[in-house]
Every structure is written in structure tokens, then in C-alpha cells.
Amino acid sequence: MLIKDIGEQGLLRILQKFCPAEIVGDDCAVIPTNPHKSLAITTDMLVDKVHFSDRTTSPYDAGWRAAAANLSDLAAMGATPLAVTVALAVSADTAVEWVEEFYRGMTACLEVYHTPIAGGDVVRSPVVTVAITAFGEVEENRTIRRSNARSNWAIVATGVHGASRAGLELLLNPEFGQNLEKGDRTSLILAHQQPKPRLDVLPILWEILDAAGAMEPPLSPPLVKGGKQESNYLSPPRSLGGPGGVNSPITIAGMDSSDGLADAIIQVCRASGVGAKVDRTKVPIPHSLTEIVSAQKALEWALYGGEDFELVLFLPIDCAKLLVERIGDGAAIVGITTDSTDIWLSDSSGIYADVALEIDRGFQHF
């Protein structure tokens, strides 16, 4: 039996049998290191011609993107980066310049977030391959997990979506988007070449959640039955104005939108056993995008394009409103969770009928 016979999902199912269920399934693995803190770890492997190509990505940008993707996974867990390691495979005929530029791109991105490269490995291979492992620290009660969402919570996108997909199209297809202003063109291309991991969102988020938590009694953990999370969560939704409790942090849910906004929403809903109603008019899309493609195509790229590296956070509605206001720059409440398990794309403007949000339009490796 070959990998192509079972596909990526089949392979993942086999490999997951070798990993303890309690530490996998999120953007990072989480390893408790002391009673209050955990280590968050994420690994990405990048292969020449599969994950980067000189056609659309300079080695500098390939390095930047690799660093950004890993830092974004840490941000998605609520973790502060400590360091990354880089394992590099090159052939004897690889240009030294390529390697240096790749490292320059990586460190340029990492330096913004004060994250050092803590060594790695260098080996020989016929195919240039890079494996980056990033690790960070997260306080136990701040760990953002996919399985933490509750019904009647807001779904927040921390910024616009579809820009990275549009930037890729501009790089691949010189005929495309010729009516764009130069600044807009550069901005879409940069969204693809040098995405910014949203670690900047975390301190704002903690401030809001800590303030809300101090006014709240602790939330009871979601009900678990037979090893699966119960989808009908029975407690009523809480507002910010409840009876006061001190030091009761609200643990929220989320992941990053590296595989697309739709994918992030669906993954979190499934892991949490909740449904969602996403409003297509609320999905934040860059204005310039609607100048070069139809509204339908722009929405498609925003939902399924991927690689925007924003955070998709699930949290109580009042906290979400404060968060979106504080972040600005396109951040939006795009929908709300429900106590069903259906995930609908609806239209508050009343033009389109509700359609189910799909998952299988993202990137498949095999």
C-alpha cells in the first residue's frame, strides 16, 4: 500500500496513533512544564518546488514565510515565542547565496518578535528542505485550544482575508490586476511574501480577558461524555455583567487561518462540538481585492485562499467586541457559534440563501 492509496488524511490517522491524544490536535503541541506554564511546540517542513519556488518566492521571502508560519502557530495557542531551531538540507550544488538569503529572511521576521535561532542541523540532500521548529511558553489558563469554544460565542477574524491569495495571483499572472494602484498592488503582494504573525494581538487579548474574568465566576469546564465532547453545552451564555469573581480567566478557543478562514472555523467548531453561523457580509476583505475580482471570487479567496496568517478566535461576545475595536485594521466579528453542529454561511443582507461552509477546498498535500 502506498501513500497515494491512503492520502494525507489516511497517513495522519496512522501517525496519530503514535502520539498521545492529549498533546496533539492544535496548532502546537502543548507540554506542561510546571503547574502554571506549558511549552508550545510547532514544526513545519518545507520542500523546494513543493512549498516554495524561485518563480514566486525569493529565498528571503521563503525564509520570512517559514518563520512567520511557525510564529503564527505559537500566536494561535496564545504562546510567547522562546526560540526556533532550523534543520537545513542542501546539495553540494546549492548556491551559498540562496542559503544566506533564506536565513536573512527568517531572521528579519524573527527579530520583529525577539526570537533567536537556537541552532539546528545541516545535512546533504538532493532536494533543498528546511524543517523549522518553534517553541514558546504559554500560561496554562491562557492556552488557546481548538476544543475550548462554546455556543453563542463570537468568531473573530483579526484582520482581512484573501490578500495573500490575491498576492500570489499577481505574482503568477502578470496580466492580472493591471488596474490596481501601485500601493495596493505592493500591499497584496507583501501579504503573500511577508505575512505578519499576529503575536501583537495577544497582550490586548489578555488585557480584555483578564478584565472580563475578574468580573466573572469561573466557567465550568465543558461536559465530556464517552471521550467525545458534548455538542449541546447546557449552561446558558454568560454576559460580562455577572456576579463578581476574582482571578477567573476566561479560556478561549481559536487557531490561525493559515489553511483558510473557512478551515479554521470548521476545525474549531468540530473540535469543540459546536456549530456556527458565519455572515458573508462580515468577512473582512481588502478593498483593493474587490477592484480586481468579482465579489463572489473575493469571498472565495477570503474563505478558502489560505496563508493570511491571521488569528480566528472564539470568545464571549462582549470580549470580542472590545477586541475588534482595539485591534482595528479589518478585525471583525464574522459570525457566532451555535449549539447545533451545522456550520452555515449566511447573508445578513438577505440576497443569498444559507449554504453549508465546506472544508475540502483547502490545500491537500497528496
Add this chain to the structure above:
Amino acid sequence: MLIKDIGEQGLLRILQKFCPAEIVGDDCAVIPTNPHKSLAITTDMLVDKVHFSDRTTSPYDAGWRAAAANLSDLAAMGATPLAVTVALAVSADTAVEWVEEFYRGMTACLEVYHTPIAGGDVVRSPVVTVAITAFGEVEENRTIRRSNARSNWAIVATGVHGASRAGLELLLNPEFGQNLEKGDRTSLILAHQQPKPRLDVLPILWEILDAAGAMEPPLSPPLVKGGKQESNYLSPPRSLGGPGGVNSPITIAGMDSSDGLADAIIQVCRASGVGAKVDRTKVPIPHSLTEIVSAQKALEWALYGGEDFELVLFLPIDCAKLLVERIGDGAAIVGITTDSTDIWLSDSSGIYADVALEIDRGFQHF
């Protein structure tokens, strides 16, 4: 300029410019996480046909060896393993059985040391490639660094050397070693296929060092001048019987012998600015090895063969004697450090003249 023009050392020099000097240069990167503990991290990348081959290594053994190499790096720093992550690149035509066997081998080795696989990444590549990152915790004052050695300390090999190289020869060359008893043959082959990281040495080592430290005043740190470690360490060597101080742990030096016993001795001496006198009659070699090759060849394999994954520890002589006695199984004091910077292979039996220990006979990647 291509990689082959500058070689592995040239490439490493370039890449090290991107890493903070204070966290690289040992078997693991060391990241302080709180005042008393650090995170030790190590990454290895393995490429099909370069680092493993179906000719000499089953996928099970390739997985075992990959896990063992990383755990050995943690042991070499004095770190207790927390978890590993595994990034895997396979092609659509890779056999699922190969992947499953590789993971079975990895987990078989990891389970001995209670270390989980905390997820990873799976991607597509024309060349099967595996990147493993291992994480461990080490108390700050127990961190075993290459730069910690002092003159007049003992150099300990925690077990026999040359067995892995002999096992490889037995696998590659069916004509070789036909006079070996079956048990000895199996034992040499297993030393190559399923090496055991010496994490078991650590608790014994701490017990001895803590007992010695409790009787000692704290050692002052080695002198540093102009950013380079001073090679002439001025304090006289200390014995165990000195005036008593409590909780003054002795911080020792070492690394693992994955690149050979000679390489480990030379690397630690260079990093610490000390010299060494290694006694060729004290290098622990498996008895069966001398039945199949000349004494000269056996010594060469022991010093330069590599992949024995023992620890090479530099510590005060009295502690070393206790350690060797407690570990047994071939553990030996193979030499002593000096206040010169020369590294000699001498002969206490008086047959051979002193020769300089060489470094450039180990494995070069490019």
C-alpha cells in the same frame, strides 16, 4: 559560490552568524525558562540514501536510531527528555509500511525513556526526509557544556567504543567476521542498529556530584579574557576532601560520542581551552572486536568510528572513579585533561610513541 566550494565547516560558519553565540555550540541549544531551569533542544535531519538505507537499516531501525541520536544529545547536556516532534516528508509512492515501521522503531526507543511524540508535520517530497526535534529540561547548575572542562580532570567514556562501526561492517560485508560467535555478532550489529542513549547515567552522575559538591566550596567560574576562554586555568585541582560547603554542585563538561570518541574529546578540549592526554590502553573496546580486526584497527574504530552514542564526560578525578565503578559495563577513565592545549594519544604500556589525536577523520557531510 556553491556549497561544495565552502564545505560543511564554511556553511556552518555562515549559519552561526544568524544564531546567538551564547545558545549554540553544544549538543543542544539551551534556553533559560526560569531562574533554575533551562530547556535543552536538539534537531536532526535524516535523508533517505544519505543517513539511512534499506541496505543496512530497516525502517524500524532507522526510526530507533533517529530517536536514540536525539535522546543522546539531551543526555549529553544532562537534560531529561520532555517530548519530540517529527516532521516527515514522503512521496506519493512511499510505502505506508515503511512509514509505520519507522514510527514503530522511534516509539520503541522513546518509550524506554517515557518520551512522547508530540506531533509534527507531514509533507510531500521526492526524497523521504525526517526531521526530529527533541526537548528536555535541565537544571541550570547541572547543564553539561563542552566549555566547562578544567585541567587535571578525568575523561570518562561511559561504555565501549567501536561496536557500532563493527556492526556496520558486519551488515555491509558478509565475508567479514565469520569466526564470531553468534551472540557477539548480534551484539555488535545491535550496537549499530539500536544504540541506547545513556540517559541512565544521569541519576548516578547527579548522586555522585551532589555528594562531592556538598563537601566542596563552590568552584569559581573559569577565567574569561577578551571573549575567549583562558586556557591556563589557575586554580589548583581540587580533591573530594576539601573544606565543606553545602549545595555547591560541580558543573561538569561533556558531549556524546556520536561523531566518535576522538571528536568528542577534541571538541570539549577546544571549547574549554584545555589539552588532554588520552591513554590508548584505556580506551574501552568490546572483546569480540579484537577477534575480528587488528588491535590497531579496533582502536581506530573506537576513536573514529562514531555512532556509539556513549557519553564522554569531563569531571574531577575522584568523581570519575566513583562514576566508572557505578556504571560498569566498559565505562572507563580514558585520559586526563592538561593545562596545555595539545591533545595526545599516549601509551601507558610504553610500546607506542605519543601521537596527536586527529579530528578530521570523522563523518563529513559535503
